[in-house]
Amino acid sequence: MKGIINSLWLIPALPLLAAGIIALMKRPQRKPAAALAIGSMALAFLVSCVAFVATLQPEAGKGAVQLTHNFAWFDLGGSALRLGWLLDPLTAGMLVMVTFVGSLIFIFSVGYMDHDENLTRFFGFLALFAAAMLGLLIANNLLFLFMCWELVGVASYLLIGFWFHKPSAAAAAKKAFITTRIGDLGFFLGIVWLYHETGTLLFYDNGAGCLEQGALTKLVTQTTVGGMAVSTAISLLLFCGAVGKSGQLPLHVWLPDAMEGPTPVSALIHAATMVAAGVFLVARVFPLMGAATADLGLEGHSPHTTALTVVTWVGACTAVFAALIAVAQNDIKRILAFSTVSQLGYMMLGLGVGGPAVGMFHLLTHAFFKALLFLGAGSVIHGSHHEQDIRRMGGLRKLMPITFAAYAVGMMALAGFPLVFSGFWSKDEVLHAAMIWSPSKLPFLLGLFGAVLTAFYMTRQMWFVFFAPRAESASSPGRAAHSASHHEPQGASSSPHESPRVMTLPLVILAVATVLLSLFATPVWPWFHAYLGGQLDHLQVGWSADSAAGLTMLLSVLAVALGVSASWRLYSRGKAGTDAVERLFPRLFRALQGRLYVDEFYAATVFRLNAAVAVLSDWADRFVWSSVVELAAWLAKGLAWLSRTLDESGINSGFDAGCVETRGAGGFASRLQNGQTQRYLRILGAGVVVLVVAIVWMGNN
Amino acid sequence: MIGIGIVKGLVQTAKNLIGTYTDKERLVTIEYPEERQPLTEATRQFPFLVYDGDDPMKGLRCTACQICEKECPPKCIYIVKSKDKRVDYKGQNQFYPAIYDIDYSVCMSCQICVEVCPFESIKMDTAFELSTADRFGGLLVNKHQLAKSNTHYHQIHPTEAAASDEAMNLERAKAAAKAKADVEAKAKAAAAKAAATPTASPEASPELPKPAAALPKMPM
Amino acid sequence: MNFIFAILAGLTVGAAFAAMTLRNLVHCALCLTVSLIGLALLYLQLGAEFAGFVQVLVYVGAVAILILFAVLLTRGGEAPVGRITNSLGAGLLVAAAVFGVLAWAIIGSSALKALPKETPQPALLVKAVGDKLMGEFVLPLQGIALLLTAALLGAVVIAMREKSSPAGVAVDSRSATRNP
């Protein structure tokens, strides 16, 4: 069983191979390409399951299973660059999740992208995306992780811009790529710094890895500017990458725009792969982040280090901020996108206050129900002929029963309906951890507020899409343009219809998984915590949480009830065509609809600043550097003028000659820079002569 | 797949290579000076002048009418009319060519001279081996070189020559008839003179030969 | 001073001199080629067979042809009329000074005199070169690979014809440079 570590590379290699083969295929070879991608993903899922089983049996007394396989990538003369695979519960859980959800999304894509003529290319990119993400998961080396990380970025760029003929898609792809690059800059600096400090980028290497005791002790004890521990600084730099990739507050702007890609891509990005990468990164380097005290274990509650505090606050703010914006969005996918940002904030909050188990569990459950929601949204969009505006939908409950049921499960999970939905338990855990977080209670309150908002906007969406009276908008021009751009036959039946089975099947599977997943981390049976912590052998059934847990549960149930009921009341009574909240708070709603103007803010600040710097340097170039010589000439001229007046006032006519000479010197100085390369070269040669003479002279003496 | 076509082609040419040794029929080339392809009757190369009888210069049919000289598109025929006349095959007194030159290096074998000749005098020859060391003078042929007997004409283009002969015989017969008629007419005229009535004119017109009928039917 | 060396050195230097002084650009490029071949032969004299043949392969097979192509593409096939040099005196003076100083340093160097006059011909094994390239010098090798790729792409991009650049622009910029 432990031998699985040696074939762990198969998991990313299979989709990568599929991507490579698909790249060689031709456009009409649609079915083989799809089969290849799905087959490779299914195989990867099987291997992942084997790996998962391997992590289930921890060796007694040693904590969690942790298998590594390190090898030298290439020799650099003396030293070697080493890479490795790592298998621990964190990796295994993620692997199973990614391959499972990924397989389902792949299957869904067959139906969703049926009309697209570039299906082959699409599956190639999807497989590449999945391969990159899986590589990222099994990496035991920060550099390899970074490489896969960037590959994820590339693949997301390709996929978001898959319909590159749409200018908005191309712009969104660029935006996603560039925005995440900003975070990656910090990430890369962190990597370089870490390598400089520890001399290795391997996470675990029999005590010599950078996440192990020796390196951590060294990092914690050193301090850098402002008395900050080196570990904190590196952690914050690494967190920059996670902020970019996971769409946390300052860099969240790309994520909603990434909706321009095909919906399965959105599902993949938001559920399983890309955004999860950031959270996974934080979980992976958690020992570094939490390294402040001598206690470096994973059990118990999270240590309160500066880095984790930053993570907490960023997460909490993001959670509320994005939830607020989501309230006022009208695009079905955009609402989900902002909810993703919000939920990612919850994950970060969970990581910050409760450690990897809390954050990762929310990540896992979120992956399932968000994939479910996105695929459901895709099914809705597909069924209603590429209509994405929720105000133009409505009444789909009857027309698309399976989709409705699945979507309802996802929605309830996301909103946190109690007891049988996994989202409730995972979110509850985050809130619980936040509640007992000692430094401040504000994150907890923010989280609670976010929960209310989540319930609110999800109910709003459900109402608009499935319950509202069906708006008659068949002849709206926007829709016609949409359907034309997606090769829909114009004369097709315009009423929404249920999606084909290849699309509904993944929905059903995901819905079931969403419900089942709630079994794994209830306070009654906190299996997931034990699994991550490697304590499966003394796991007992029973109420294992403290008394605060009950309070939290109560509060969160209340929050959900508040959100749902408020939303339902507001919207079910509202008039069709307008938004209830908009009528109540028009100005606030507009601000929210404009996504609180963050993009505009960036346009006004960052871009302006950029332009200003450009103008400044242009000005400097024009007026400072090129005029230095002129200045010399002017100086000389001024001297000349001075001497002339002196001469005129005085008597010395012989001074004239001196003035002319000085002017000549100025002219000579400006003539030196005449753009003639050969003259510069001549001066260079003369310099060489002088230098050689000087060196030989000094050598001889 | 790249390569299959190449191999197929190689096999085909290899078959040719071996085939030419085993099967002489495959060789399309004739070893020319030793072997010759029999010339077909339709072969035409350059014009020549036909003569009757034994003496080329006396039997030359050409009357130096110079139609061919005028019609020749590349102007390769040069004719100087003789001063005196002599009796031709029809028994009429005609000029004959004092000089008749054709520049073969200019001739383009268009056969227009043959078409326009009213006297069956210029025909196309089949000789093609005309190479000469002197490219200016060597291909300029005079009437002695051009004159070939009617027998030669019969050898190279039997059908056409027969038709030509027939046409000429017809002409000759007509001429003879005309001469006879003339003689008779003279006799009649003499008789009429004696009778002093001018009735000769309507009888003279049908004796003119119709030009269309006179032309020989070319076999081509 | 060895006879063969004298011939090769004369060939190299003479061809280099011709390459820098001839009027016709194609002749210059061809003379450069001769000079580079002479250099390759000098490498052989030094016992660096591998380097010598690589020199021929790269310089004669690629760089010289590249220069010839560039000459033809810039319409340099005909001998230019008028001046072919630019501030001849100053340039020659500087170059002569450089040579003078270098020669003075070489001849006057005591470190060179300290070296043994006669050294055994080192055996330059290709295998050793390969081992070095794949071992000690693997990073420079990869750097060179990157550089060559970048240079290839860069050269293609730079030399690619600009799409739809109006003829007037080129004329304008040219006249602008003529009138400072």
Next chain:
Amino acid sequence: MASLDQIFVTLKEQLVQLFPAVLQPYVGVLLSIVAIMAVFPGIFALTTVVERKLLARFQNRPGPNRVGIPLTKIRLAGFGQFAADGIKSLTKEDIIPRNADRKVHFIAPFVLVVPAFLALSVLPIGRNMTALDFPETGLLFFFAIGAATELSVFMAGWSSRNKYSLLGAMRGIAQMLSYEIPLILSSLTVVMMVGSLSLVTIVERQTSVQWGFFHSWHVFTPWGFAGFLLFLTAACAEANRTPFDLPEAESELVAGYFTEYSGFKFALFFLGEYLGMFAISGVAISLFLGGWSAPFTFLDWVPSWLWFFGKLFAFILFFIWLRGTLPRLRVDQLMNLAWKFMLPMCLLNLLVVGVWHFTAEWNELLRWSLATVLLAGPYWLFSRSFEARFKPRTYRYAADSPAAPVVAPVAPQVPI
């Protein structure tokens, strides 16, 4: 039979012994030079006639069969032709165009012929029979010398002041530069396996006996076979032989870069081209076909040089055969073939050689099938996508304009 095998070596030694010791090395070199300069032009002379005769046969014609011994009736089946041709070209007027660059025009044919002879001198034409053995860099020397061909082509084309010449030269250079890459890459496979650049060593490595009765020529391995085919194709292009004879292309460019040459200098170009072909065939033989070694051990008694020349003749015949079969490529097809098909295949072959090297202790069958699959699969894929490029050209504007009916502008494909 060892004496017959080594007869030329001993003969040379005997001859050298006749001279004083001081002169002996020089005499030895001189003898080698004389031998090369006698043998290969002789083969060239023979080849010109054989080529014309065979080409004729491939096209169902008898070919030249007249010129024999003068003043007699003996025809020698036309094999006197080369003497007649030689005399003709030597006595023809040597014309230099008025505007030509006389010096460059004069030098160009020599720049072609001299390196061709030099390239021939590194070939191991028999056991212990190599005129110029570079123990470390023989193959590199060959490729380095080959670079001079391009220079000569350029000099000839440019100095003639004739647009056909210049066009031919530019085509020729582009072609040779492009095909030099697959040429070198495909021979690198052998260098990788043998671990030496010396042709002598490479040939000797192939004389080892495999499976009891035949010599382990490189062509009898998957990578060797693929490398051989790639090398052959590239060699065809380097020697400007027919499917790749665009630089000469009589029907388009008169005669390409040597249009303006006549008489002796033309003959030199002709000679240089053929010598280049011999040289590159010789290298192909040495790299892949076991050089001077016999195919089977029981044929070892045949003298080694006989094997070499036999293989060389086989190569020449094959080239002639190709010329009699294949039509000329278009320029874009030529470049596509080099860069989009042969280059990837060569790189793949390098990979396969690596795999072959590191799977030395595997089961033979497994190793073979692995290498074969690695080569044949991509070959199949590549050539499938590549064939689209060789389809009849469609004319965009003709097809687009509604007025003109779309007529296939290409004649129906005639089976060859």
Next chain:
Amino acid sequence: MTPLAAYLLVSALLFAIGFAGALTRRNSILVLVGVELMLNAANLNFLAFWRYGPNPEALTGVMFVLFAIAVAAAEAAVGLALIIAIYRHYCSSNVEDVATMKG
């Protein structure tokens, strides 16, 4: 046996010739040719020092030359591409004409 100084002198002479050409010729291609000559002079220097140096087994000089040749090939390709681009733009390959960037 040729002394090291002879090689160095040849190298210096070659360098000076290339330098003089680069300094005085008007055509930019010839400036590039001069630069190539200078580079090759440096290569000759490296090989000479490798051959006569104290440690020829290290092969450092040869390695340097090999890398220098590769770099020079890249340099020639990019340089000539630049010259062609400049020629297209200015219709001239004269170094004097390209002086837009002067101060």
